[in-house]
Amino acid sequence: MSNETEFWKSLKCYRGIDRETFLSEKWQVKNTIKNREDLVFFLRQELPQEVIDDFTLSLSKNPMQIKISPYVLSLINWNKFHDDPIRKQFIPLFSEYKKDHPALRLDSLNECDDSPVQGIIHRYPNKVLFLSNHSCPVYCRFCTRSYMVGESTASITKHRNVAMPKNWHDAIDYIMMNKNIEDVVVSGGDAYTLPAKHLKMLLTELLNIQSIKRLRIATKSLSVLPTKFLADDDWTSAIIDANNLALKKRKQFSIQTHFNHANEITWITKRAADFLFDHGIKIRNQTVLMKDINDSFDKLKNLMDSLVNINIEPYYIYMHDLVPGSEFFRTTLKSALELEELLRGSTSGYNIPNFVVDLPGGGGKRNIWSYRHYDTKSGISIFRSPVIDKNKFYFYFDPIVQNEEKTIDVEAFSQANLDIIVEKIKHKKIEELR
Numbered sequence: 228m229s230n231e232t233e234f235w236k237s238l239k240c241y242r243g244i245d246r247e248t249f250l251s252e253k254w255q256v257k258n259t260i261k262n263r264e265d266l267v268f269f270l271r272q273e274l275p276q277e278v279i280d281d282f283t284l285s286l287s288k289n290p291m292q293i294k295i296s297p298y299v300l301s302l303i304n305w306n307k308f309h310d311d312p313i314r315k316q317f318i319p320l321f322s323e324y325k326k327d328h329p330a331l332r333l334d335s336l337n338e339c340d341d342s343p344v345q346g347i348i349h350r351y352p353n354k355v356l357f358l359s360n361h362s363c364p365v366y367c368r369f370c371t372r373s374y375m376v377g378e379s380t381a382s383i384t385k386h387r388n389v390a391m392p393k394n395w396h397d398a399i400d401y402i403m404m405n406k407n408i409e410d411v412v413v414s415g416g417d418a419y420t421l422p423a424k425h426l427k428m429l430l431t432e433l434l435n436i437q438s439i440k441r442l443r444i445a446t447k448s449l450s451v452l453p454t455k456f457l458a459d460d461d462w463t464s465a466i467i468d469a470n471n472l473a474l475k476k477r478k479q480f481s482i483q484t485h486f487n488h489a490n491e492i493t494w495i496t497k498r499a500a501d502f503l504f505d506h507g508i509k510i511r512n513q514t515v516l517m518k519d520i521n522d523s524f525d526k527l528k529n530l531m532d533s534l535v536n537i538n539i540e541p542y543y544i545y546m547h548d549l550v551p552g553s554e555f556f557r558t559t560l561k562s563a564l565e566l567e568e569l570l571r572g573s574t575s576g577y578n579i580p581n582f583v584v585d586l587p588g589g590g591g592k593r594n595i596w597s598y599r600h601y602d603t604k605s606g607i608s609i610f611r612s613p614v615i616d617k618n619k620f621y622f623y624f625d626p627i628v629q630n631e632e633k634t635i636d637v638e639a640f641s642q643a644n645l646d647i648i649v650e651k652i653k654h655k656k657i658e659e660l661r
Contacts, residue, residue, distance in 0.1 A: 235301035284321035337589030423461035453499035590621035
């Protein structure tokens with residue numbers, strides 16, 4: 228990361244792009260690939276036709292549109308295309324797909340049912356999620372909000388539950404009327420895609436609500452378009468102004484970002500992180516645990532160390548949610564428990580992220596060690612979430628094929644069988660847990 232190499236020049240399409248151009252945010256946005264045709268054209272410069280055909284076939288199952296920045300494309304090791312951890316996150320292949328788990332629901336976290344007004348997810352007593360838009364600078368294949376982010380695809384018709392700028396007032400009024408709300412996360416989509424004037428207006432209005440004590444904005448731009456923070460434009464000024472206003476009002480302001488692998492961190496990332504650090508802006512990272520991408524001690528430790536070295540705090544490591552077309556990404560709860568055990572003690576305690584499962588059905592985030600029961604044979608674990616519903620039990624499900632053991636027959640594990648297994652566990656264990 229110390230050598231400021233022009234790594235993008237290894238690609239045929241970017242060989243003639245000089246440093247100033249590549250670091251230009253406008254150039255990055257203008258040249259972001261946004262459809263199948265443009266990506267196929269790009270792939271033809273680097274890959275054989277059979278790989279391109281594999282990609283094309285995948286589009287019938289991919290829940291997300293194609294959207295990839297030149298920066299991300301430049302981070303992929305094209306000589307090891309199939310195994311590259313960044314490629315896997317953004318460029319789907321049909322040959323990778325596994326059958327979705329029968330417990331999967333499109334809105335697996337039950338966000339729509341926890342939405343009292345458009346654009347607000349109110350699950351915890353004193354915190355809300357403000358869905359400010361439905362677009363991102365890039366589209367991840369494994370997106371939890373694939374039910375509403377981006378445009379509809381061949382496999383998914385998108386449901387809109389966002390508060391676009393023209394109707395933000397309903398969402399803001401809801402927050403103002405609920406004095407117990409102290410913590411707001413502005414997400415979407417991604418706060419990156421908000422125009423500067425709208426971002427500034429929203430952050431200012433939220434910080435001026437007396438009951439709000441903590442304000443966070445969620446953006447993946449640090450990992451996929453860090454050039455955004457290399458220019459003193461109106462958008463970055465809106466972030467700096469919000470942080471200054473928060474300090475003046477003795478409130479907390481921070482950025483939540485998203486890195487999954489150390490290869491996503493470059494000298495450009497460091498420049499962007501330094502820019503935010505110089506302005507006193509706190510950055511926290513959320514990682515999704517994904518098979519063959521970061522599900523080993525060495526890979527996770529390398530990622531955590533790399534983040535800490537550029538003053539980004541490791542915050543959460545999520546179990547992968549049940550997302551359409553992403554079963555092959557998911558790992559078992561058992562493997563996560565082992566990883567957390569290995570990671571703890573390998574560095575300072577404040578650099579160890581919380582390993583959590585965001586429970587299907589709207590149970591919220593729970594520490595992976597807090598399960599009440601875990602049946603490794605069926606891959607079903609039971610959690611409680613008393614602050615949300617003290618009388619309810621929530622279930623999490625391991626992937627259908629657990630590594631090489633194949634403890635669950637993918638064809639036999641139908642929805643009907645799942646219901647039977649869950650009922651058996653309920654009758655056998657829940658009475659013991661009450």
